[in-house]
Amino acid sequence: MTETSNTGRKTLTAKILNRITTIWLELVTGFLWWGVGTIPFHSIRKFYYRLFGMKIGKGSNIHMMARIYDPRYISIGADTIVGEKVTMDGRKQLLNSNGGLEIGNHVDIASEVMFWTSQHDLNDPTFAAIEEKITIEDYVFIGPRSIILPGVTIGYGSIVAAGSVVTKSVAPHTVVAGVPAKKIKDREETTHSYTLGRSRLFQ
Secondary structure, rough: OHHHHHHHHHHHHHHHHHHHHHHHHHHHHHHHHHHHHHOHHHHHHHHHHOOOOOOOOOOOOOOOOOOOEEEEHHHOOOOOOEEOOEEEEOOOOOOOOEEEEEEEOOOOOOOEEEEEOOEEEOOOOOEEEEEEEEOOOOOOEEEEEEEEOOOOOOOOOOOOOOOOOOOOOOOOEEEEEOOOEEEEEEOOOOOOOOOOOOOOOOO
């Protein structure tokens, strides 16, 4: 058997395994969205999210109809609230990928926020995917329908106004707004000790 033949077989095997993995993750996404996401009880939803690999800290909850891509690489700290219909992208499939989503403690994420850790490389002739980790530090508030793009870190105590598109990292204690999001002021209070408390029931 020639070296070229061996290389061809390895490439074919890798493609088959990649396709199987992709189909499995699509099934998981569908199950967690339509099957688990519609269950009106936080504890049951968290059971399944954790079963599929998501790390969720004490007192944190995810409201209904969250769309979750690859929960294995999503971690959420303690006392964090994730609003309904939030998209959380944990994809980290590529070799040496730096993808994944890390959300800290006491983070308040409003409804329909989207976190995207994967995007296409517009300068690549093959339109290849780029995966970069998103990090949300403690005591951050993200307003409704905001979009957080790959590679972004939102610093401690920062605020993202509703409808913003965050393309670059945000310094601690900064308020940003707009498309693309830009600094509009500093957050006056820089020491935080609050807890978000109880999430809404049956949502």
